[in-house]
Amino acid sequence: xxINLLPREERPLKQTEVRWEFIAGLIATLLFxxxxxxxxxxxxxxNRLEAITVEAQxxxxxxxxxxQDVNAIQARISSYEQQESVYKELLAEEGxxxxxxxxxxxxxxxxxxxxxxxxxxxxxxxxxxxxxKTNLSQYLNQIYEYSDEVELRTVMExxxxxxxxxxxxxxGVGNRGSTTDN
Amino acid sequence: MVxxxxxxxxxxxxxxxxxxxxxxxxVIAVAFLLPARSNIVKLQAQIVELxxxxxxxxxxxxxxxxLEEREREIALRVRDLGAGIPTQYDLPQVMEVLAQLRSFYxxxxxxxxxxPLNPSDNQDGIxxxxxxxxxxxxxxxxxxxxxxxxxxxxxxxxxxxxxxRGIYEANVWTDLSVFLxxxxxxxxxxxxxxxxxxxxxxxSASFGLPFQIVREYFPERIxxxxxxQGGRGNGALLLKEGERHWVNVxxxxxDATLSSVVSDGVWLNIDGVPLKLTIGS
Numbered sequence: 001x002x003i004n005l006l007p008r009e010e011r012p013l014k015q016t017e018v019r020w021e022f023i024a025g026l027i028a029t030l031l032f033x034x035x036x037x038x039x040x041x042x043x044x045x046x047n048r049l050e051a052i053t054v055e056a057q058x059x060x061x062x063x064x065x066x067x068q069d070v071n072a073i074q075a076r077i078s079s080y081e082q083q084e085s086v087y088k089e090l091l092a093e094e095g096x097x098x099x100x101x102x103x104x105x106x107x108x109x110x111x112x113x114x115x116x117x118x119x120x121x122x123x124x125x126x127x128x129x130x131x132x133k134t135n136l137s138q139y140l141n142q143i144y145e146y147s148d149e150v151e152l153r154t155v156m157e158x159x160x161x162x163x164x165x166x167x168x169x170x171x172g173v174g175n176r177g178s179t180t181d182n
Numbered sequence: 183m184v185x186x187x188x189x190x191x192x193x194x195x196x197x198x199x200x201x202x203x204x205x206x207x208x209v210i211a212v213a214f215l216l217p218a219r220s221n222i223v224k225l226q227a228q229i230v231e232l233x234x235x236x237x238x239x240x241x242x243x244x245x246x247x248x249l250e251e252r253e254r255e256i257a258l259r260v261r262d263l264g265a266g267i268p269t270q271y272d273l274p275q276v277m278e279v280l281a282q283l284r285s286f287y288x289x290x291x292x293x294x295x296x297x298p299l300n301p302s303d304n305q306d307g308i309x310x311x312x313x314x315x316x317x318x319x320x321x322x323x324x325x326x327x328x329x330x331x332x333x334x335x336x337x338x339x340x341x342x343x344x345x346x347r348g349i350y351e352a353n354v355w356t357d358l359s360v361f362l363x364x365x366x367x368x369x370x371x372x373x374x375x376x377x378x379x380x381x382x383x384x385x386s387a388s389f390g391l392p393f394q395i396v397r398e399y400f401p402e403r404i405x406x407x408x409x410x411q412g413g414r415g416n417g418a419l420l421l422k423e424g425e426r427h428w429v430n431v432x433x434x435x436x437d438a439t440l441s442s443v444v445s446d447g448v449w450l451n452i453d454g455v456p457l458k459l460t461i462g463s
Contacts, residue, residue: 021196028203035207035215042218049225056232063239070242073249080256087263090307090334090359098326098337105388113390113455119340129393161400165393 100146100174107142109135124170125153131162140168148172264370266333267359270299271366273309275373276358279331280313286378287324289317292351299360307362311335316351320381325352331374334359344389346437346453390455391437398422399438399450399457406461409443416443420459 004011013019104117104124111132118125126143130136136155144150149171156165268276277294284291293314299307315321328335341353363369390396397403407426408419417430418440429440441451447460 021194021200024200025196025203028200028207032203032207032210035211039210039215039218042215042222046218046221046225049222049229053225053228053232056229056236060232060236060239063236063243066243066246067239070246070249073246073253077249077253077256080253080260083260084256084263087260087267090267090361091263098322098329098340101322101342102382102384105384107388112388114388115344115390115392117340117342119342120338121336129390129396158397160402163393163396 103146104143104170104173107139109139111135112139122171124173126168126170127166129158129163129165131164133164136164136166143168143170143173146174146176148175261370263333265372266374267361268332268334268371269361269363269366269369270307270309271363272360272369272371273299273358276332277311279374279376280311280328283327283331283376284315284317284324286376287317287320287381289315289321289324291315296358307360309358309360311356311358312354313356314351314353316345316349318348319350319384319386320378321350321352322384323379323381325354326382327379328354328356331376332358344386344391346391346395348386350384350389387454391453395437396452396455396457398436399452399459401459404459406447406459409448409461411443411445418443418448420448 098119101117101119104126105114107114109130109132112128112130112135114126114128116127118127133155136152140150140152147170151169151171153167153169154165155167157163158165273296277296280294281291291313293312295312297310299309315324317324325337325340329337336357336359337354338357339353339355343351343353345351361369361371403422405421406418407421410417415430417428417433420427420429420435422435427435429435431440431443433440435450438450438452438457440448441456442449444458447458450457450459
């Protein structure tokens, strides 16, 4: 029988037993190494993000300059648009176009003669004479085909002759039917 | 004292080393790891923000070629419009163009006038211009071309009269809108290139002389005194305004032409208007 008189803490350890200082030291070391590792990783990652940010900021600075160019173009366009609208206000109205004037003059009726035509924006007065009133009716119909309104203002018979003097007022010439390109 | 002794006995170098490592770990974590982590979070948020901003900037920048194209187009349009609208300083040249253009069409400019513009009173910059011009059917092409040459010229009225023998007279009243500028050098107007355009067909057969001229040949104003048919030619003796005229077929009597002699009278052609005069009527 063997009796060990050494205090418990001074007794040699069994072969399977581990000293607590060893475990605590191991944990502390592992924890330390992990923290160091993670810190280095975070710093590297942070630096990479920093580089990305700097690059993005540099790109953005370039883009901002380009945006300034775009804004300048837009400002110039809007100034041009203002100028254009001023110019357009000075342009003559469509209503003063003479494109339908030849249609008014071309009638082809042998007994109807036009004397004068007074052409105003949106309104035309035609005066003339005829020896056949049917020609006048046909002429009125012809004008009406491409005008909004045709009014026979006066028709006066010349005593002792076949002649009839007439005056026609036409509104909206060319507003109906196809127009002639001149 | 005994307890202090026990504690002193228990603090071994291993324990101190372990505590030191733990403390160092905590210090590193607090001093470096945590700021690095918060920096990462901050940078990530910043990157997300930057990406969004970059995308929106890119969207704007992508419009640049379209806007440049639009700018080119509108600049060209404005230049063309500006080149077509004169200023008050260009009026003499405008009048010169109006006068010169008629020579391309062989027309006669009877009258060319305008109302002088007082820039301080006339805020709208409108100069009324009146012209009277005569010529053949190309007169209409001239008037049409005026509108092409001066897009700001508004024709307020045109009176188109037939003068006979294919000659027309046009009285044209226009309002020329001009740019009111402080100096002549501010004008962008370009002197238009003058050329003759194809005349638009205006048939003189559609027109007749003014009726008061036709009326001059009515039986109460002109009398057929005698007729000759056969022999050396057909003719008639006419009395007009107390004066006797012997007229053969094809001859003119002022605006009328004797077109034929028939058994009971003659046919006159007054510039396309036929009129029969009976003998003794």
